[in-house]
Amino acid sequence: MSIIKFLNEFTTDNLEEKRTSRRAVFGQMGELGKKVALAAIPLGLGAMGNKVKAAGPNTINEDHISALQLALTLEYLEDEFYLKALDSGVLAGNPRAEAVYMQISKHESAHVAFLQSVLADNSVDKPTFDFTVGGAFDPFNESGVGQETAYAQLLALAQAFEDTGVRAYKGQAGNLMGVSDGAVLTAGLQIHSVEARHASEIRRLRGLDGWITEKERGAGMPEATQAVYNGEENINQAGVDVTTLGSGSPFTSEAATQAYDEPMSGDTATTIASLFITT
Amino acid sequence: MKSKLVLNQKISGKTPNSRRNFIKVSGLAMAGAGLLISCDDDDMITDPNPEVFDLGGGDLGVLNYAYALEQLESAFYTRVVNGSYWSGASGEEQMILEDLYNHEVNHREFFKAALNANFSEEQILPESLEFNFADVDFSSRDSVLGTAKVLEDTGVLAYNGAGRIIETADYLVMAGKIVSVEARHAAAIRSILGNDMDDYLAFAGDDIVDSNGLDGALNPSEIIQAAGGFFSTPFTANQLP
Incomplete structure (x- = not known):
């Protein structure tokens, strides 16, 4: 399912407005290219340009836009989640967690603004989120589940969102190849590694390793989050079984699965995000 | 091509500027060129040295480049887990x-x-690059963790x-699978x-993540220059940006 089709199920009007004729889309692509190039310059990417042969045709197509729209949707979700978490008071009394959430929140807000500037007219609107998943969770202690339980759920949801973000960006990397001499791909990778930093810290706040072993979601993670981790047990990397490359601790299935994060398809990322989207 | 060998000949020559000596010295320099690879004198000028491995371009170049960086990180952590800081470190730090x-x-x-699996032997970076960790004190927590931070951020x-x-x-x-790890x-x-x-923010601190919420990205030439001090075995990346 493409992100456009997915969002169309949740929104009644915005995508019909956004949906444009093929000709108009190509016009917007030219604009996108310019905006990407502009956005890239302050990041120092502009200076790198031109010398490198582009990995593919240097044009923006619907795959690129869909990938960036999926990214923006996930960033909207994370951005709103961290803002509500900080506003909820649930983190009070946990200065480290509060500081970590503030830093992550700052980054997710910046990611939203950055992707909006890159997508420009192709930006999707922010969905309406329900972080209780219909009342199953109470991460902001709105229904009085209590600070302790709310705090545990707040951290568990953050872990699920960050580990999903890492996998989802990775899954879209191939779709971002070859635009503006790689500037869009590079920007995607630059967000991707920040999500991985977040994931590591949230996991460690929860008492886990910063990296994922096999397909374990980790102690205290709700069963509903298992979809975030399925597939992480892969040991076949580009046709190589990475448990057979030597002997000793680096080649156990534990280490060999920790050492590689696995990509997630756009469909899977969409399914996970849709749990938290009402309209 | 100059080398220590040439300089010694010049110094010992009675009339270094004579044409005869110049020819003699040049001949020795030519003969000595084959010895350059085993000469570790800092003053020697080796460009362009066909004996120095070039990483190549495109996918081959990137794979060789990644192989060089992973050899560096592996060599570092091999020293770490055999060092005295690690053996006395806290359980959490040891495990990490x-x-x-x-x-x-x-x-x-x-x-x-x-x-x-994909390239011929002469295209592949040698598997036994040598590294210089003279500036790392493997008995010191600050030195080990500080170096680890630099290497991981560089990765x-x-x-x-x-x-x-x-x-x-x-x-x-x-x-992508590796960079997120x-x-x-x-x-x-x-x-x-x-x-x-302040250190609660260090995991993704403002020193490494910019105001757009982005990590950095550097070209191979910039990375190799920055990490060059760790590589004792020279190599070039002439076909990479």
């Missing part, structure tokens, strides 16, 4: 560093296998910058390095 050792060795062997910058050079989507995904490492090392309030 041992995991990092395991992951980097696995990455190193993956690139070796991937290169050997993130390097893979982020190399992504766009990759031509084959499968290799891009592989780079390097970023997880970087965050964990940064997190255990500090203990007070």
Whole structure:
């Protein structure tokens, strides 16, 4: 399912407005290219340009836009989640967690603004989120589940969102190849590694390793989050079984699965995000 | 081509500026060229030296480049887990560093296998690069963790910058699978390095993540220059940006 089709199920009007004729889309692509190039310059990417042969045709197509729209949707979700978490008071009394959430929140807000500037007219609107998943969770202690339980759920949801973000960006990397001499791909990778930093810290706040072993979601993670981790047990990397490359601790299935994060398809990322989207 | 050999001949020559001596010296220099590879004198000028391995371009160049970086990280953590800081470190710090050792060795062997499966032997970076860790004190927590932080952050910058050079989507995904693990490492090392309030933000601090919420990305030439002090075995990246 493409992100456009997915969002169309949740929104009644915005995508019909956004949906444009093929000709108009190509016009917007030219604009996108310019905006990407502009956005890239302050990041120092502009200076790198031109010398490198582009990995593919240097044009923006619907795959690129869909990938960036999926990214923006996930960033909207994370951005709103961290803002509500900080506003909820649930983190009070946990200065480290509060500081970590503030830093992550700052980054997710910046990611939203950055992707909006890159997508420009192709930006999707922010969905309406329900972080209780219909009342199953109470991460902001709105229904009085209590600070302790709310705090545990707040951290568990953050872990699920960050580990999903890492996998989802990775899954879209191939779709971002070859635009503006790689500037869009590079920007995607630059967000991707920040999500991985977040994931590591949230996991460690929860008492886990910063990296994922096999397909374990980790102690205290709700069963509903298992979809975030399925597939992480892969040991076949580009046709190589990475448990057979030597002997000793680096080649156990534990280490060999920790050492590689696995990509997630756009469909899977969409399914996970849709749990938290009402309209 | 100059070398220590040539300089010695000049110094010992009675009339170094005479044409006869110049020819003699040049002849020795030519004969001595083959010895340059074993000459470790800092003053020697080796460009352009066909004996120095070039990483190559495109996918081959990026894979060799990643292989060099993973060899560096593996060599570092091998020294760490055999060092006195590690043996006396807290359980948490021991476990993190041992995991990092395991992951980097696995990455190193993956690139070796991937290169050997797709390229001929003379195109592949030698597997036994030598490294210089003279500035690292493996008995010191600050030195070990500080170096680990630099190496992991450098890994993130390097893979982020190399992504766009990759031509084959499968290799891009592989780079993606590894760079996020390097970023997880970087965050964990940064997190255990500090203990007070400001350090709570260090896992993704403002010193490494910019105001757009982006990590950095650097070209191979920039990374090799920055990390060059660690590499005792010289190599070039003339076909990479």
